[in-house]
Amino acid sequence: MPPDLRGRVALITGVGRVGQIGHAVARGFGRAGAQLVIADMNASGLAERAKEFGAEGFAVHPVAGDLTTPDVARRVVAAAGERYGGLDVVVNVAGGLVSFGPATELTPERLERELAINVKTAFYVCQAAVPALRARGGGAIVNFASVAVLKPQNQMALYTAAKAAVAGLTRALAHELRDDRIRVNAVAPGTMKTSDNLAQMPGAKVRWVELDDLVAAVLYLASDEARGVSGEILPVTGGDV
Numbered sequence: 001m002p003p004d005l006r007g008r009v010a011l012i013t014g015v016g017r018v019g020q021i022g023h024a025v026a027r028g029f030g031r032a033g034a035q036l037v038i039a040d041m042n043a044s045g046l047a048e049r050a051k052e053f054g055a056e057g058f059a060v061h062p063v064a065g066d067l068t069t070p071d072v073a074r075r076v077v078a079a080a081g082e083r084y085g086g087l088d089v090v091v092n093v094a095g096g097l098v099s100f101g102p103a104t105e106l107t108p109e110r111l112e113r114e115l116a117i118n119v120k121t122a123f124y125v126c127q128a129a130v131p132a133l134r135a136r137g138g139g140a141i142v143n144f145a146s147v148a149v150l151k152p153q154n155q156m157a158l159y160t161a162a163k164a165a166v167a168g169l170t171r172a173l174a175h176e177l178r179d180d181r182i183r184v185n186a187v188a189p190g191t192m193k194t195s196d197n198l199a200q201m202p203g204a205k206v207r208w209v210e211l212d213d214l215v216a217a218v219l220y221l222a223s224d225e226a227r228g229v230s231g232e233i234l235p236v237t238g239g240d241v
Contacts, residue, residue, distance in 0.1 A: 002216070003223035006033035009084040010222070011076065013067055013125060014094035015049050016042030019195030021144075021214065022093040023049060028215035029091070029222075030058030035084045039076045040094070041066045059084075067094050068116040073124035077132055087132040089222045090141045092122040095162075103157040111158055118162035119169070126173060130182065138181025140222045143170045145186040147237050163188075167233050174231030183230040185221045189214050190237030207240040 010029045014022035015038040026038050030053050038053075040046040043064035050062040061083045065072035080087040095118035099110040122143050133139035146163040148156055167186055174184040190209045217236045220226050 010034040010089040016040030016045035024211040035059040077128040099158040114158040143186040
């Protein structure tokens with residue numbers, strides 16, 4: 001059984017595309033009873049996800065925009081207060097691997113892009129959310145690192161560096177916000193069984209991680225069941241470490 005999150009308001013980023021992590025996480029929180037604010041720069045996809053979740057009976061409010069900018073992050077957080085009266089949980093799914101290749105061939109533009117979509121999005125959303133979480137007397141933030149931080153792989157230098165920054169940000173914020181009763185943790189997923197990965201890696205001999213297993217880990221970290229857990233990076237790899 002998932003945690004009971006009725007009465008909680010959850011902001012989840014990176015929810016624009018079907019079959020991807022953000023889609024699964026938002027659905028998991030909706031099924032747990034949370035009121036949802038979902039964000040993505042893909043406005044049409046986000047509108048479709050909101051329609052889909054509404055049909056499932058979830059309370060959902062979409063806010064489209066580029067979360068690599070602080071103004072959009074503040075607007076998304078403000079929407080939680082305007083729509084539902086506050087904010088209790090933040091899940092920073094937005095990000096991903098966009099720069100694959102030998103480190104010697106990676107351009108400054110690719111470095112900037114990798115850091116922007118992974119580090120800036122997480123930082124700006126956390127920065128905007130802290131006052132709202134404080135106003136509720138505390139809350140939970142769940143960031144997305146990667147197993148690449150724990151088990152580096154060839155040709156993923158920029159992605160690994162970006163996700164290592166997210167892991168460091170998570171630990172630093174957990175320490176900084178502990179007296180505010182704001183817990184900050186991250187998951188470090190392995191090779192996820194997403195629509196994109198299945199299409200791009202046909203026949204790959206990897207240990208796939210089911211989306212439901214990742215969602216369960218995120219729900220745990222966001223719930224009162226993890227009330228004593230903060231500053232942790234939780235691998236979700238199916239044992240492939």
